[in-house]
Amino acid sequence: PKYYCLSMFPYPSGKLHMGHVRNYTIGDVLARYHRMKGYNVMQPMGWDAFGLPAENAALANNVPPAAWTYSNIDAMRKQLQSLGLGIDWAREVTTCKPDYYRWEQWLFTRLFKKGVIYKKTASVNWDPVDQTVLANEQVIDGRGWRSGALVEKRDIPMYFFRITQYAEELLAGLDTLDGWPEQVKTMQRNWIGKSFGVRFAFPYTLDGKNEKLWVYTTRADTIMGVTFVAVAAEHPLATLAAKNNSELAAFIEECKRGGVAEADIATMEKKGMPTGINVIHPLTGEQVPVWVGNYVLMGYGEGAVMAVPAHDERDFGFAKKYTLPIKQAISPRPQAGEGQGGGFTTDQWQDWYANKEYGVCVNSGKYDGLNYDQAVDAIAADLQAKGLGDKKVQFRLRDWGISRQRYWGCPIPIIHCAKCGDVPVPDDQLPVVLPENLVPDGAGSPLAKMPEFYQATCPQCSGAARRETDTMDTFVESSWYYARYASPDYSTGMVDKARAKNWLPVDQYIGGIEHAILHLLYARFFHKLMRDEGLVPGDEPFKNLLTQGMVIAPTFYREQSNGKKLWINPADVDVKTDERGRPVGATLRADGQPVIIGGTEKMSKSKSNGVDPQAIIDQYGADTARLFTMFAAPPDQQLEWNDAGVEGAARFLRRLWSFGVKVGNGGGTAIEAGARQAVRFEIHSVLKQASYDMAKHQFNTVASAAMKMLNAMERLDSVHDEVVKEGLSILLRLLAPITPHISHQMWRDLGYGDSILAAPWPQVDEAALVQDEIELVIQVNGKLRGNLRVAKDADQALLEQLALSHDAVQKLLAGGTAKKIIVVPGRLINVVI
RNA sequence: GCCGGGAUGGCGGAAUUGGUAGACGCGCUGGACUCAAAAUCCAGUGUCUGUAAGGAUGUGAGGGUUCGAGUCCCUCUCCCGGCACCA
Numbered sequence: 054p055k056y057y058c059l060s061m062f063p064y065p066s067g068k069l070h071m072g073h074v075r076n077y078t079i080g081d082v083l084a085r086y087h088r089m090k091g092y093n094v095m096q097p098m099g100w101d102a103f104g105l106p107a108e109n110a111a112l113a114n115n116v117p118p119a120a121w122t123y124s125n126i127d128a129m130r131k132q133l134q135s136l137g138l139g140i141d142w143a144r145e146v147t148t149c150k151p152d153y154y155r156w157e158q159w160l161f162t163r164l165f166k167k168g169v170i171y172k173k174t175a176s177v178n179w180d181p182v183d184q185t186v187l188a189n190e191q192v193i194d195g196r197g198w199r200s201g202a203l204v205e206k207r208d209i210p211m212y213f214f215r216i217t218q219y220a221e222e223l224l225a226g227l228d229t230l231d232g233w234p235e236q237v238k239t240m241q242r243n244w245i246g247k248s249f250g251v252r253f254a255f256p257y258t259l260d261g262k263n264e265k266l267w268v269y270t271t272r273a274d275t276i277m278g279v280t281f282v283a284v285a286a287e288h289p290l291a292t293l294a295a296k297n298n299s300e301l302a303a304f305i306e307e308c309k310r311g312g313v314a315e316a317d318i319a320t321m322e323k324k325g326m327p328t329g330i331n332v333i334h335p336l337t338g339e340q341v342p343v344w345v346g347n348y349v350l351m352g353y354g355e356g357a358v359m360a361v362p363a364h365d366e367r368d369f370g371f372a373k374k375y376t377l378p379i380k381q382a383i384s385p386r387p388q389a390g391e392g393q394g395g396g397f398t399t400d401q402w403q404d405w406y407a408n409k410e411y412g413v414c415v416n417s418g419k420y421d422g423l424n425y426d427q428a429v430d431a432i433a434a435d436l437q438a439k440g441l442g443d444k445k446v447q448f449r450l451r452d453w454g455i456s457r458q459r460y461w462g463c464p465i466p467i468i469h470c471a472k473c474g475d476v477p478v479p480d481d482q483l484p485v486v487l488p489e490n491l492v493p494d495g496a497g498s499p500l501a502k503m504p505e506f507y508q509a510t511c512p513q514c515s516g517a518a519r520r521e522t523d524t525m526d527t528f529v530e531s532s533w534y535y536a537r538y539a540s541p542d543y544s545t546g547m548v549d550k551a552r553a554k555n556w557l558p559v560d561q562y563i564g565g566i567e568h569a570i571l572h573l574l575y576a577r578f579f580h581k582l583m584r585d586e587g588l589v590p591g592d593e594p595f596k597n598l599l600t601q602g603m604v605i606a607p608t609f610y611r612e613q614s615n616g617k618k619l620w621i622n623p624a625d626v627d628v629k630t631d632e633r634g635r636p637v638g639a640t641l642r643a644d645g646q647p648v649i650i651g652g653t654e655k656m657s658k659s660k661s662n663g664v665d666p667q668a669i670i671d672q673y674g675a676d677t678a679r680l681f682t683m684f685a686a687p688p689d690q691q692l693e694w695n696d697a698g699v700e701g702a703a704r705f706l707r708r709l710w711s712f713g714v715k716v717g718n719g720g721g722t723a724i725e726a727g728a729r730q731a732v733r734f735e736i737h738s739v740l741k742q743a744s745y746d747m748a749k750h751q752f753n754t755v756a757s758a759a760m761k762m763l764n765a766m767e768r769l770d771s772v773h774d775e776v777v778k779e780g781l782s783i784l785l786r787l788l789a790p791i792t793p794h795i796s797h798q799m800w801r802d803l804g805y806g807d808s809i810l811a812a813p814w815p816q817v818d819e820a821a822l823v824q825d826e827i828e829l830v831i832q833v834n835g836k837l838r839g840n841l842r843v844a845k846d847a848d849q850a851l852l853e854q855l856a857l858s859h860d861a862v863q864k865l866l867a868g869g870t871a872k873k874i875i876v877v878p879g880r881l882i883n884v885v886i
Numbered sequence: 887g888c889c890g891g892g893a894u895g896g897c898g899g900a901a902u903u904g905g906u907a908g909a910c911g912c913g914c915u916g917g918a919c920u921c922a923a924a925a926u927c928c929a930g931u932g933u934c935u936g937u938a939a940g941g942a943u944g945u946g947a948g949g950g951u952u953c954g955a956g957u958c959c960c961u962c963u964c965c966c967g968g969c970a971c972c973a
Contacts, residue, residue, distance in 0.1 A: 064973050105972065177971070188971040236890055240968075243889050315969050319887040348887095352970095367887085450970095457971065526971070567967060569890075574970095603967080633931090634914035635896045655966090684911070685898055691966080693898060697912050704926095705911085742902075754900070757910035764910090830906045835954035837906055875953055880905055885953045 056092035057556050058084040059535055059595075061564030061572075062099045062146075065125040066106060069132040071604040071656055071682075071694060072565065074666045078679045079601060079688050080563045081138045082752060085790035088139075089814040095556055096139055097538040099146030100126050103462045103527045105188060108493050111461075118461040119489035122149060132667055137675040137793055144541045148530035149461075153537065155484030156547035157529060158466040162477035163586060165467070169215050172475065175352070175454050176287075178312045179207035185497050186458040192312040199495060206309045208287070211456035211523075212465060216578050220245055220448040222592075223577060232597030234689070237569045244570050246449025251433050252355070253442025255282055255332035255341060259293070266290060266332050266343070269354040269447055272409065274428035277417035278361040278382030280372065282332060283325060283346035285356040291345045294328035301326055301345065308347045315350075323348050323371050335441040336432070337418075346371065352451055369402045383412035386424075453575065455526040460491060460498045462524025470511035470518040479512050485520070498522055531572055532579035535559050536589055548588050559595045566600040566689070573598070599688060599750055606662040606694040608651035609639055620661035621648050623696070653693060664694050676792035677703045683791050684756040706795055709763055709784075712772070713799045716781060721773035728769065729776045730821075735765040736780045737821040743787055744817065752791065759788050783815040830881040831856055833865050841882070849876055856882040 060080035063073055077098075084096040100122075107118035114121070126147065133140065146153060164170045178187040182200035186209075191198040216223075224245045227238045251273035254265035266282060284291050286308035295302040304326040311317060325346040334341050348367065349358055362372030362379040372379050379399040383406070397406070405411060414420040414428050423431060429444075436442035456465065464485040466478035478485055488506060491499040500506050500522040511518040533547075539556040540549035564572075573595070580594040609626045610618040621641060626648055628639045639648050656663045669678045681702040686692040743758035762784045766777055782805055789796040789809045800809040824845060829852070831839040838861040843852065853874045856862055862871075862884050873885040 061973095066973095101973070186971075189969095190972045192971095240890050244969085246889095313971085316887080319969085321887090453970080459971085527973075528971095531973080565967090565973090566891085568973080570968060571970065572973080605966095630896075630914070632915070633896060634912090652965095687899085690892085690899090695898065695912070698898065701911055708926095745902085753898090754910080757900080760910055828906095832906085832954075835905090835952090840906085873953065875905090877905055877954095881954095883905080883953055 054092050055556060056084070056087040056094045056561070057559045058087065058094060058096045058561045059538070059559045059563070060098075061562070061568065062101050062531070062534060063129065064101045064104055064106065065122055065129055067121075067125040067128060069129055069666050071664060071666055071692075072601075073133075074136065074678060075601055075604055075682050075688075075692060076563060076565070077133065077136060077138055078682050079599065079750075079752070080561075081136075081140075081679075081793075082683065082790040083561055083563070083750070084139055085793060085810070086747060086814070088810060089786065089789065089812060091813070094139075095144075095538070096141060097144040097146070097541075098133065098138075098140045098142065099144075099534055099538070099541075100129075100148065101527065101531050101534075102126065102147050102149035103524075103530060105190075105459070105461075107461045108459060111492050112495050115492055117490050117492050119149065122461075135667070135670055135675060136679070139793075144538050146534055146537050146541050148463075148527075148534065149487075151484045151486050152544070153534075154463040154487075154530065156537075157463055157525070157533070158478065158483050158485060159480060160533075160547060160582070160586070161525075162466055162480070162483075164214070164582065165212075165475075165477045169218070169582065170212055171215065172210055172212055174208045175211050175213075176206045176208055176313050177458075179205045181205060183496055185495065187312075189312060189314040192314065195311050195317075203310060204312050206311070206313055209456075209458075211454045212467075214453040214455060214578070216453045216575075217448055217450055219578055219581055220247070220450050222581060223450075223574065226577065226593055230593060230596075230598075233595075234598060234600055237566075237573065237598060237600060240569050241574055244450065244574065248447050248449070250445060250447055251429065251436065251442055252445040252447075253335055253436045255335060255359075256441065257330065257332040259330070265441070266357055267355045268357045268359045269445065270359055271447075272361065272364065273432045274409065274414060274420075274423070274425050275361040275364040275382045276336060276359065276432055277414070277420065278363045278380045279334060279341060279359045280362060280378040280380050281342045281344050281360045283344045283349050283358050283360050283371075284328075285349040285351040286345055286347065287351040288345075288349075288356045290330065290343060290357075291328060294330050294343075294345075298329060301328060305345060308345070318348065318350065321347065323367065323374070325371060325375060335436055335439060342377075344375075353449075354447060363397070363399075364406050366402055366407060369406070380416065382414060382417050384415040385412050453526075453578075455529055456523040457526055458498055458501075459524055460487075460493045460500055462527060463487070463530060464500070465521045465523050465525055467521040468509045468511060468518045469521065470514060470516060472516060473511055473513040473518075476511055476513050476518070482512065487524070498524075500524075528572060528575050529579075532575045533583065535562075535576070535594055536580070536583060546588075547583070547586075550588060553588065554590045557589055558591050558593060561597045561599065562595040563599045563601065566602065569600060601688050602686065602691040603655050604692045604694060605653050606656050606664060607653050608660045608662045609648045610651055611641075611648050620651075620659070622661050622663070623694075624664070656694070664696075669699060673699060673703045674794070676706060676794050680706065680756060680792050683752040685753065687751050687753050705760055705763070706792065708767075709788075710795065710799070712763060712767065713781070713803060716772050716777055717803055719773065721771050723774045724769055724771050724776070729774065732765050732769060732776050732780065733818075733821040734824070736762055736776075736783060737817050737819075739765075740783055740787065740815055741817045741822070744814070755787065756791060759784055759791075762787070785809060786812055786815045827879060829879075831859050831862060832881055832883040833862055834885055835883060838862060838865070845879075852876050852882055856884055 058080055060076045084094045088094050102122050107122050110121045111118045178192050180187050180197035180200055180202055182202035187197055192204050197204055224247055227241055248271050250269055250271035252269045254267045256265050286305045291305055295305050325344045328343045330343045331340040332343055360368040362368040363381045364383055381397045409425045414423050420428050420431055433444045464487050466485045468476045470476055493499050507520045507522050509518045509520040536548050540552040543549040576594055583589045607623050609621040613619050625642055626639050627642055628636050631637050639650050641648050654660055681699045685698055739758045739761050743755045746754045766780050785796045785800050797809045826842050827845045829841045831841055839859055866886055871884045871886050875883040
């Protein structure tokens with residue numbers, strides 16, 4: 054059987070960091086383990102080579118992003134090799150090379166023709182001083198990172214993937230992914246955000262024309278509580294109203310200030326202003342005022358929302374702030390309202406106001422007394438009868454905008470012709486090659502200033518035309534590299550279908566939890582796009598997913614005279630402890646003066662708490678680095694870096710080595726049968742647990758099992774016995790995936806075979822686990838009171854009798870009788886008194 | 887703000903998924919070896935109390951279910967990840 058083991062490929066930043074070491078060690082452990090289990094393993098590696106950091110480096114050092122990227126790749130490849138990873142380098146993929154991205158361009162043109170890709174305008178962060186588009190990351194406290202200018206929103210045309218067309222399938226597909234962590238699936242479900250609601254219109258008349266203002270709501274049952282409608286600043290109605298209202302125009306301008314990041318918008322103070330326009334409530338016929346609200350997003354739904362202050366917390370706050378009416382439309386049902394503060398008051402928001410399970414309509418005319426489902430049905434039916442709305446399924450997921458006004462990315466293969474419009478570049482003109490010798494200057498893409506690049510001929514009419522100078526979001530490259538690995542050399546198509554069919558899907562995907570939504574959702578989407586092109590088999594790309602935690606380390610700093618903190622690397626600090634080992638202070642080794650102990654945080658340059666993996670590998674070797682990384686925490690949790698812990702891992706490997714030398718020396722006497730049986734029991738019961746842990750990817754306890762085995766064998770009087778030969782053979786194979794170098798060498802030196810890679814995963818001998826006597830725990834009222842050694846097949850009556858006659862139980866019974874005795878076979882006896 | 891996750895000795899973590907809390911490792915304390923130190927080896931190490939045997943207490947806080955709760959339920963606090971242009 055095949056086993057495709059894939060770790061997320063790195064961005065070539067220049068240096069391996071601990072997160073990489075962790076990611077690739079986990080992948081390598083799984084790959085080696087599966088080789089021992091008899092699988093045909095593929096473990097490839099590549100480079101996510103386009104991206105912003107290369108442009109930043111270019112700005113800082115005046116080097117072309119290409120040169121910087123390629124030299125980083127060479128450096129990091131060497132580092133990965135020093136970790137001893139069993140990678141098939143013949144499959145190496147580099148996304149910034151034309152032989153890779155030409156197929157991305159090819160697929161783009163196919164999808165463009167199919168209508169899966171389309172163009173529309175969207176908002177971006179605009180730096181008015183540098184005259185450039187900024188990534189969210191480059192906006193700091195609302196200002197451009199280099200210019201310091203206040204960032205504005207600007208609408209520009211962009212290409213979009215119609216991912217919403219696949220929303221239903223992306224959602225349903227999650228149910229088939231049994232090998233994915235539940236939390237990741239939950240996050241994706243919530244991100245896709247399928248909701249059942251009602252889309253309806255508020256009619257109004259403007260300049261003698263009948264118009265409709267559309268909104269979407271999941272709470273149609275509260276429609277009789279609507280007291281205003283809020284529209285986004287970019288909404289056409291807002292623009293219209295601002296024409297002869299300078300105050301409103303100024304407010305809309307204010308709303309356009311600031312970036313486009315949702316976290317900022319959602320935490321911003323909620324502000325609004327009336328437009329002076331009224332619309333008609335579709336059911337009551339009442340006039341409803343329209344407001345502009347800075348919290349309404351044009352990109353969501355209709356860019357307008359009905360506001361029901363009585364039953365939506367955000368609307369409530371807004372209404373209180375601007376003293377808008379609050380009209381109750383839901384009341385607790387008598388049975389539900391009891392004890393939950395049924396009284397409605399406009400003074401104070403209460404959580405039940407928004408609880409749809411729990412109320413019935415009031416002040417709602419003919420809908421009074423209906424519960425949520427009944428009310429939504431009745432209201433949707435009435436709206437439909439008036440031609441003003443209907444039930445609608447809506448997704449939170451938005452289409453994926455992929456245009457980037459940046460240089461170091463895959464060129465979008467479109468030619469703009471005045472006559473023919475947007476024309477995709479024909480296959481025989483692909484790839485559109487990105488020139489690699491440019492240096493960006495921080496003011497827009499250099500491609501847009503390069504006539505040799507953008508001057509083109511229209512493929513349809515042969516007239517003069519302009520080539521698109523935007524590049525694609527780098528998430529596009531990382532959405533299909535897993536498929537390219539199956540046939541990285543294939544020059545006549547995106548993937549070789551036969552080889553893709555052989556290797557896909559990825560059996561195990563490993564990467565950081567921070568990719569839980571975007572990357573993993575885009576890759577799933579891309580797989581379906583490629584499937585629909587007949588390129589790849591199956592509906593999902595990744596069968597099993599392991600999301601690893603971050604690598605964190607302690608921080609140390611000194612307060613400087615200017616009040617700023619000077620961060621000091623942990624490697625330069627000595628920590629002092631009291632007689633119990635509690636830290637009491639730290640000093641800088643260089644000057645012996647104290648430093649302040651900060652928190653334990655994600656390794657980063659800014660906190661100077663990074664540990665260079667290369668230094669660890671050079672000092673202790675790859676096996677120690679790998680063992681510590683696997684032992685210190687389970688893979689999906691945070692891993693705290695600890696130099697003493699690394700020392701401990703090295704100590705264990707040295708002990709293992711000396712033990713091997715001792716065994717190799719031969720001679721001596723065999724041990725006594727009872728001791729032999731006890732060690733075999735220990736080794737095989739530990740192995741049983743370790744095999745179970747390995748299968749569930751809990752590598753830290755597998756490493757601890759190896760330590761237990763060595764401890765057990767070291768306690769023996771003599772190492773010259775068959776049980777040691779067997780035990781060491783098991784121990785070395787248990788460790789082989791984690792510490793391949795030492796395991797391989799000892800395996801050979803001790804004469805077990807040529808290569809431990811060819812050895813099978815060790816088997817538990819159940820016969821070694823059989824015991825005649827077992828130890829049971831005696832509890833009284835659930836509290837531990839003693840132990841009992843009994844024959845393993847002792848019956849219930851005997852156990853109860855033994856427990857009752859136990860000294861500790863007798864003492865507590867004090868002559869009384871037990872109420873109840875609970876016997877858990879093989880574990881404990883609990884006497885209830 | 888919204889979505890997801892986490893919290894167990896001085897530290898990293900373990901606990902067969904409701905059944906002996908603290909495996910394994912680090913650190914610390916004492917001892918052996920050494921002129922001495924390092925390395926190595928041996929013993930101890932949750933907290934309080936007690937000479938000891940023992941007793942009490944203990945898994946972020948507060949409540950609940952159960953013979954029995956780190957594990958299940960409710961309320962809360964703090965920390966971390968993501969939020970669509972960082973990758």
